[in-house]
Amino acid sequence: MQIQNFSTQDFSLWDRFYRAHFFNSLSGFKSLTLVGTLNLQGQPNLALFSNIVHLGADPALVGFINRPLAAASHTLSNLEATGSFTCNLVPAGLEEKAHQTSAKYASDQDEFDAVGLQHQWEEGIQAPFVKESFVKYALEWVETIPIRHNGTFLVIGQVVKVLVPQNLVGKDGFINLTKAATMTSLGIDGYSLPGPLSRYAYAKPDRPVEILRL
Ligand SMILES: Cc1cc2nc3c(=O)[nH]c(=O)nc-3n(C[C@H](O)[C@H](O)[C@H](O)COP(=O)(O)O)c2cc1C
Numbered sequence: 001m002q003i004q005n006f007s008t009q010d011f012s013l014w015d016r017f018y019r020a021h022f023f024n025s026l027s028g029f030k031s032l033t034l035v036g037t038l039n040l041q042g043q044p045n046l047a048l049f050s051n052i053v054h055l056g057a058d059p060a061l062v063g064f065i066n067r068p069l070a071a072a073s074h075t076l077s078n079l080e081a082t083g084s085f086t087c088n089l090v091p092a093g094l095e096e097k098a099h100q101t102s103a104k105y106a107s108d109q110d111e112f113d114a115v116g117l118q119h120q121w122e123e124g125i126q127a128p129f130v131k132e133s134f135v136k137y138a139l140e141w142v143e144t145i146p147i148r149h150n151g152t153f154l155v156i157g158q159v160v161k162v163l164v165p166q167n168l169v170g171k172d173g174f175i176n177l178t179k180a181a182t183m184t185s186l187g188i189d190g191y192s193l194p195g196p197l198s199r200y201a202y203a204k205p206d207r208p209v210e211i212l213r214l
Contacts, residue, residue, distance in 0.1 A: 021187055021188065024187040024188045025186050025187035025190065028186070029184040029185070029186050029192060029194075030050035030051060030052065030184060030185050030186075031050065031052050031089065031182070031184060031185075032048070032050055032089070032090040032095065032098060032182070032183040032184055032185045032191065033048070033049050033050065033052050033064075033087045033088065033089055034046055034048055034049075034087075034088040034090060034098055034101060034117075034130050034133065035047055035048075035049050035064070035075050035079075035085055035086065035087055035088075036085065036086040036088060036112075036119075036127050036128040036129060036130060037074070037075050037078035037079050037082065037084070037085045037086075037127050037128075038078060038082055038084070038126055038127050038128065039074075039077070039078045039081060039082070039107070040081050040082065043107070043108060043110065044110045044111075044112055044119060044128050045074045045075060045078055045107075045110070045111060046101050046110075046111035046112050046115075046117065046128075046130065047072065047074065047101055048090075048098050048099065048101050048102045049064050049065075049066075049075075049087075050185040051064055051065035052064045052087065053065075055156060059158050060158060060159035061142065061157070061158055061159070062087065062137075062139060062156075062157055062159060063154050063155060063156045063157070064087075064154075064155050065147075065152055065153070065154060065155075066144075066152060066153040066155050067152055068150070068151035068152060069151075074107055076144065076153065076155060078127075079127070079141045079155070079157070080141060080144065082126050082127065083126075083140055083141045084125060084126040084127040084138065084139070084140060084141070085127045085138070085139055085141065085157060086125070086127045086128065086129045086130075086136060086137065086138045086139070087136065087137050087138075087139065088129055088130035088133035088135075088136040089133055089134070089135040089136065089177070089180070089182040089183075090133065090182065090183045091132070091133060091134055091180060091181055091182055091183065092181040092182075092183055092193050094117075094132055094183075095183050095191040097115040097116060097117055098115075098183075099189070099191070100114070100115045101114075101115055101117075112128065117130050117131070117132055118130070118131035118132060119131065122138065122161065122163070124161075125138040125160075125161055129163065134164070134165055134168075134180050134182075135163070135164050135165070135168070135175070135177065135180050135182060136162075136163050136164075137159050137161060137162040137163070138159070138160050138161040138162075139157030139158055139159050139160060140157060140158050140160050141155070141156075141157050142156040142157055142158050143156050144156070165180065167179070168180055170214075174199070176197065176214065178194055178196070178197045181193060182194075197214065198211065198214075199211070199212040199214060200212060
């Protein structure tokens, strides 16, 4: 196999779209997630995010990277104003509609309606869920950490409610997302379904690898 060897000088010569595709895909497959919010006037907003990261289980914290405000501001300003947002994992078959939510719709345009997805309202949660998503959770906004180096933000929320089909949650709490056929994304426009799943017991230096039954 011929290996290409790129370095900083090469990156600066690339066209900006080539560079964006290259580096967006370099860090690998991500969880494809629709983030639902509401503004203070009660206008719903839905946008696609993939740079989602688990930050801790106690308290249950999830973060995502928001692009600079000039590029994407509705989700961030809504969740900071109301303190509430939902994350809705995108099941196979919904990726086309999910992709379309990433278009720059005006702030008074509801992306749920624009792409043909349904709002789901849950008692005590201000932000809308996506009805068509099987695995979804609501968060209370905790903090936004500006990343000064490039104008992006790490947005952190605490999980306050989870909606998940019972048959996906194992005895030990593991959520088998392959059964739910949740999509991953690669780069800014590639979508893929994960392949077969394996699980291994907690690794210890003095113990051989043990395969867990699913
Ligand atoms: C596959 C895919 C993944 C994306 N992931 C992110 C992301 O992690 N962070 C981000 O800020 N924008 C991401 N975007 C772009 C947003 O969806 C887009 O900027 C959207 O218009 C933001 O909407 P808002 O202004 O309503 O928040 C992604 C787009 C696509 C197609």
